[in-house]
Amino acid sequence: MNPSVLRTASRHLRAANRLNRTSAASRSAPIRGYKTAFNWEDPLVASELFTEEELAIQDTAKRYCQEQLQPRILEAYRNENYDRQILNEMGELGLLGANIKGYGCAGASTVASGLITKEVERVDSGYRSGMSVQSSLAMTAIHDFGTQELKDRLLPELARGKLAGCFGLTEPNHGSDPGSMETVAREHPTKKGYYLLSGTKTWITNSPLSDLFVVWAKLDGKIRGFAVERSQCPEGTLTTPAIKNKTALRASITGMIQMDDCPVPAENMFPDVTGLVGPFTCLNSARLGIAFGAMGALEDCLDRARTYALERKQFGSPLAKFQLIQKKLVDAATDAAYGTLAATQVARLKDAGKSCPEMISMVKRQNCDRALVNARILQEVLGGNAASDEYHIARHVANLFVVQTYEGQSDIHSLILGRAITGLQAFVPK
């Protein structure tokens, strides 16, 4: 692990006020005959599965998120206003590309990386999206597929948040089926050693403010990846209009990538990867992060609904004393606990070289589905006050719908898994 991050983390570790594991409030008294008390914030003690280092990293992330991101979220979401500075802040703490070794990255485990995304998404899925795109999509693509020159030049800048990156796969007519993409690359007719990219990508997180664009395009019919650097694109060949009036993830910035004979040096093409393996490798990294992240958003909803239910009285009792309310809290706590265990298991398998993409489909699908279902139910606890954005759960609900949808809509993951279970594909109707 990168020493500077470790140092920060350890310092926090030693600090008395460990935010998430020592709060007396989250534990009931142990039942007679048992040494251990139930901790509603971690009911199945997932923390036992994490190393001290991982816990320290989580604490660092949590502290940053609660102290620096949480106060900004309402205004950011209301105004669809993403603060570019956040990437720099995350970069300084070592949160970007955290599981990449070298290049100024923390070199932490996949679990640690997942815990970071969980803490960011506890605040907001949009903030987490901005980070995921930088880390799992842009940086992973460069790291896994780029030339050594690209890695040496770009990764440290991306890790520190000096450069912002994004990932251009989805097109207006091709969401769940990226293999049909229409964006093309062709050899530059006159300028040797260059390709020209043309086509449109949409729903691209970070695109309007990105410096680096990982773009997938068909070259002679084969999907290839390109690192497109905005600074090198002649005016008019690369435009990145923002998409406004979003119904969710309003604290992230989203846009299009419009390329019109945009020239890219040949050495910016990923040399060895062709087909969908390239983008899917990055997506799998992001998806595993989402499986952690969604649990963070769900836990925040649970925390807020529980607090509200304890404080709000109706018919002379706190709402928390109503059976129908308790059931909502219990269902959510259970799914959050299960989902965290499952994501952790896949992250461990990944670091051991024993994972496969279908496992990631399973935890991405299930954790997003359950986070969304439970967040919606927890929103009911707030009653009419749910309509005020200051109670936050409505924002998580809106966000989680999109989180369930992007990077593999739930049904698409069902069909990926269905194919793995049955050996038969059911994507294409007759």
Add this chain to the structure above:
Amino acid sequence: MNPSVLRTASRHLRAANRLNRTSAASRSAPIRGYKTAFNWEDPLVASELFTEEELAIQDTAKRYCQEQLQPRILEAYRNENYDRQILNEMGELGLLGANIKGYGCAGASTVASGLITKEVERVDSGYRSGMSVQSSLAMTAIHDFGTQELKDRLLPELARGKLAGCFGLTEPNHGSDPGSMETVAREHPTKKGYYLLSGTKTWITNSPLSDLFVVWAKLDGKIRGFAVERSQCPEGTLTTPAIKNKTALRASITGMIQMDDCPVPAENMFPDVTGLVGPFTCLNSARLGIAFGAMGALEDCLDRARTYALERKQFGSPLAKFQLIQKKLVDAATDAAYGTLAATQVARLKDAGKSCPEMISMVKRQNCDRALVNARILQEVLGGNAASDEYHIARHVANLFVVQTYEGQSDIHSLILGRAITGLQAFVPK
């Protein structure tokens, strides 16, 4: 029925382009051996249950809503900007207080009134809320409980939308349990024939722009109703700040009613009704409207999801050809059809004097629950595009959550019905 409304309606009725029942597109060819073809927009032919007059009124309302309201909704929702002019437009068409007889109201059936709310909510639940508050809450209160003088003076103005009305029951600390309200009335210590009202009502649709406030307050411990006229309130005794940054119903305007020794003439108190019977009578009228309205919002989601699924291709086929997509459409169509039948049945029973509040609880609860569940599922059909507000379903989803919550949260109606079914109350935990 009020002749002017009838006239308008009949004209529309004769017009060739009946919007909702003759469109060829909504009918498949009949199956061999059957004269009737399936109409996905009205699968169980609820229209057979409506009179020609009711259908004509629905057409009038639908035309207005699609032509006048639909074009305004995106901007209104984005900016939380309710156009006060809408009440005047509705008033001109006879849509306000439509089932009141006399006082310039249309005197239509409860079914007709329900069909109007359905058409308005097909556009937006916020627009419907604004209308419901005017019609079912403010006007019904005046009509059922006010003195003849109040009726004669206020109803015609409310019916034409010249005056805007609202309904102050909910308080910051008392949502589901209005019997615990803290707002009080007391005799004016010096000015005879006046009461002084003090207290705060919140989440009041229309309050910031209302001229007339139906306010419920405790006088000597008994709940009484008052018609508070803004024009008569000395400065500082009545303030109505808007609540902004709402997570839904942003096309309606919502606020508080803050009363500080606000003087109200004794003749503005409802003379004969005490206790919760008064407000609950109005709420029951509104709730039945909501049971219709929610079906309108759901049908709009269905229409949009179906159109999208037919136009959007993935893996070489329209989405509509995928089994998982078809099931979503079918579930929604079924619940919309069932809910419309049930609401119609209760409306008919009401006009026949055979309804009771629990019936309304049943259809309010079920239709809101099912509208919300299905709208959420239909939103999935849109995939990533659901995140753009121009696809509208996300707005319905956000709205329907609040619609499910207000005027009796779903769980509260469960307990109302549970008490009716078992004879035992379960509202109050020990």
Add this chain to the structure above:
Amino acid sequence: MNPSVLRTASRHLRAANRLNRTSAASRSAPIRGYKTAFNWEDPLVASELFTEEELAIQDTAKRYCQEQLQPRILEAYRNENYDRQILNEMGELGLLGANIKGYGCAGASTVASGLITKEVERVDSGYRSGMSVQSSLAMTAIHDFGTQELKDRLLPELARGKLAGCFGLTEPNHGSDPGSMETVAREHPTKKGYYLLSGTKTWITNSPLSDLFVVWAKLDGKIRGFAVERSQCPEGTLTTPAIKNKTALRASITGMIQMDDCPVPAENMFPDVTGLVGPFTCLNSARLGIAFGAMGALEDCLDRARTYALERKQFGSPLAKFQLIQKKLVDAATDAAYGTLAATQVARLKDAGKSCPEMISMVKRQNCDRALVNARILQEVLGGNAASDEYHIARHVANLFVVQTYEGQSDIHSLILGRAITGLQAFVPK
């Protein structure tokens, strides 16, 4: 309507102890200001939609079912022992083929017919299956497609229950897709005016005790219908082994129809109908009956769970006072009320010549789905006692699963409706 049935019905009608509408127990006191009290057994007052005649027929059926069938059900189900005598009893009361005009049938409305099936299924879906096969499948087939000679000869005997009938469509390898049937008819090579039938039908209710078999077979590749009379079949050409050890519907008898060059006179072939229109016409009749019947089973579950919840005390209170219990009862009551309204609507449309098969798919699918879901939830109210068959709900649950599955599995109806809504078929994967 057949006078004898009418007479019986009217007598019951006048009788003081109207079983289902006057029981004081099922009504709570009216809420202040309302004349009508909520009746948990008919929350949306579907009875208002029925004629006096229909109500009288329902009462007749209910009395018979509760007095004659209910006492037999436990032993019948335990031992998979269907009492053939039941058909005779039903025949005497006019319950068989009740909506056929003439031929000794009651000539009642489709609604009345539906109410009969509802009352029978209130006792047991297996008893209802035995009756439906006789009425909706065998008799409807003869009535709608048979020659006048067949009708005159067979219908009166079937109506009185002297002959037992069944319906052979499903084959071992062809359930949801009957168009692929393998049973064939060919002209008798030597005996003029005869066809030979060969093939196997399975899951045929009533087959082991049937006298008359409506069998669908391919003649020169076209599906044709035949009335096969057991008495005319030479030994060995028609065998009907029972299927034992069923997991549900154990009070009905189920078997196969094995035909090995079984000779059938040409005049027993239905002259004018070819293809799937024939069997589907009968199935649609049966399916509409099932939509009513499933509501009967659900209402019985509700009644039993409610009674148990009122009588059983835990933690010092009747279960009925628990919020989580009340919600289960309320959900079930709501779905039962909605389903009854919808089935009634389709039955009315059918009698008016305004129905189509997709409407029946909708109410069959939805009512079966909801009956099953709610019956399962109501079973939870019984706690451990659910494991005793004397509490009955477990039997309904097991039955309703099969009822949801036969005559169009829920998913198949989804695809039928999906095709009607979208115009695209999704039955056949690539």
Add this chain to the structure above:
Amino acid sequence: MNPSVLRTASRHLRAANRLNRTSAASRSAPIRGYKTAFNWEDPLVASELFTEEELAIQDTAKRYCQEQLQPRILEAYRNENYDRQILNEMGELGLLGANIKGYGCAGASTVASGLITKEVERVDSGYRSGMSVQSSLAMTAIHDFGTQELKDRLLPELARGKLAGCFGLTEPNHGSDPGSMETVAREHPTKKGYYLLSGTKTWITNSPLSDLFVVWAKLDGKIRGFAVERSQCPEGTLTTPAIKNKTALRASITGMIQMDDCPVPAENMFPDVTGLVGPFTCLNSARLGIAFGAMGALEDCLDRARTYALERKQFGSPLAKFQLIQKKLVDAATDAAYGTLAATQVARLKDAGKSCPEMISMVKRQNCDRALVNARILQEVLGGNAASDEYHIARHVANLFVVQTYEGQSDIHSLILGRAITGLQAFVPK
């Protein structure tokens, strides 16, 4: 670990035909770029969390269950006929009380013990119930609370299946609320050193054939535990009638324990435990086993539904190629994988002394709920054939309902967890 069991297990381990982990059929080919292929039988590779010893024990158990229990289940279930010999067989293999150290027990980990219950319940929940009662309830009670003399004398006989044990807590009027039990113990009025037990226990697995009864009764108002030995009870003081005509768990034997001044030696009373801590300790052991077991039943349903879907063709394709079918398989596989991880986590915590009862409530509740929900959905895959008991899923469905209900009904565990999360109890309505 007991050497003899270990020896058996290791032998199996070395055997070539490892039943559950090496079957090529359950793995698809790895996706390009990944070494690991998805294994639908263990999608999240829970096996990585088990020691070689635990896997060996699972294999031993699985072999026995598939070879010895599976062939007996249909007849046992049909005829409600539990084969007492099974306890002896299980005893010989070391499966009884497997996580007890000493006394001839295997001394395996709690995870190993859970894997045994999973394999038994993969065949049938009734067989698992018979084993759980012996192991987790009777043996745990003796082991944790009995005198050394009782342990030395009874545990080895129970471990070998020579003695059959059961556990008497539930009473006819007290299911979810055992603290209200009516069974009493009093000092023998004449025979010193003896107590007299009177009262009735019901729904007691194994009672009709048990030799040893762990019975909980109130002595001077305090709950105490007694080891009642049938051989020592005078005739008429202890009767154990079987409960027949069960709707589920028919392969286990269930009955009552009726005690009428049944004399028990004072040394058979558990000396140090009073109150509900005693029975709840045993229940928690059993419940954790159930959390594993339910996953076994679910996996069997998945396996059978998948096989059926691959073999059964409709509309020209295997069912497994239908999207709606694939989704059912995927949902089930996901919940089985998640549930196994969660149960394993709690078992590990238990062995580390870090568990608490609420954790067990969580995994018992969730795993039972999800097993039941998914088993029901998988049953739909079978279509009409689900009605034949030879397809097995209907049996699992019926069993799992009871498994969800006993040892803490799902709602009760919700309230246990709700109390732990909120600090407020909601068991007792006003």
